Amino acid sequence: MTEEFYFSIRMRIHQEGTHLSGAEDLVPARDLDHVLSSFSDRLLPHLLNDAIPPPQQIVTIDPVPGKEIRRKPLLPVQFMESLSCDESEIGLREILDCLLPEGKTERIMEIFKQEIMGNLPRHGALIVTSLGEPILAEGDSGIRTTHVGCEPSLRRALEEMLDNYLEKPNHRFIDALVLASKVLASESVVAEICASDDPSYTTGYVASRPFGYVRIPHMKKAGYGRGGRLYVVFPTLHLRTLINELRHTPVLFDRQSSGSLLTSHPRLRLIPSVGDDFHSEGRTE
Ligand code: PML
Ligand code: MG
Secondary structure, X not given: OOOOXXXXXXXXXXXXXXXXXXXXXXXXXXXXXXXXXXXXXXXXXXXXXXXXXXOEEEEEEEEEEHHHOEEEEEOOEEEEOOOOHHHHHHHHHHHHHHHOOOOOHHHHHHHHHXXXXXXXXXXXXXXXXXXXXXXXXXXXXXXXXXXXXXXHHHHHHHHHHHOOOOOOOOHHHHHHHHHHHHHHOOOOEEEEEEEOOOOOOOOEEEEXXXXXXXXXXXXXXXXXXXXXXXXXXXXXXOHHHHHHHHHHOOEEEEEEOOHHHOOXXXXXXXXXXXXXXXXXXXXXX
């Protein structure tokens, strides 16, 4: 029997080195064409502002032996109730207080504001320990999480489920949930905090194992074109192992964990997970 291969597809759009957009997927050969065409559609909006020189799009395709792929469940999702940026910041601080060592929320918020919200968008995520010590890995461009995807049938089930809860289109949310679920699958990571770098997209998130993926409305003011990802890790981490997991361990999400064991919080509301009766088309376990 011939060995089955999947393909990790990594897409990045930048203009003279400034990051504009990125996307990932992990698919069997039969889905390559469809995913490549949906990724190339993402270049068009960036061509509309007639920037000189026009942005460059880079697509990288790596073959991955099917037997190396780990199948895992997506994080469950909660959303934060908030009507303003101030309220969202208070909510985010309360969540971080539950996750970080005592007294460290202020330091992590300071780093997020300065390094993520105060700088040009990076290609990848910045890493800091939960004590607030920056981890310098491979210069300033950050670590990009790759070799990750979501079974198309799970994506469709999520889209249907979420149409009742989220504004459309919600591919951005699902892409972010998939990436964050891979990041939090690493035992070295305490939390990920993210604000979109898209000026018109103001929803961000904080992801962690106790609270799941928490969507935060009003994470930033509309029209602000900065954002990115901060990975907060345990101070005892082994950096090479973490980077290897984030970059090279292929993970395909084929189900979603139930939210029943999540830690609750007065500001958070649980979004039902895709049910246990869901069976992905490609699931083998
Ligand atoms: C990005 O631009 O890559 C970040 C997207 C954040 C999505 C947040 C959400 O809608 O849940
Ligand atoms: Mg982005």
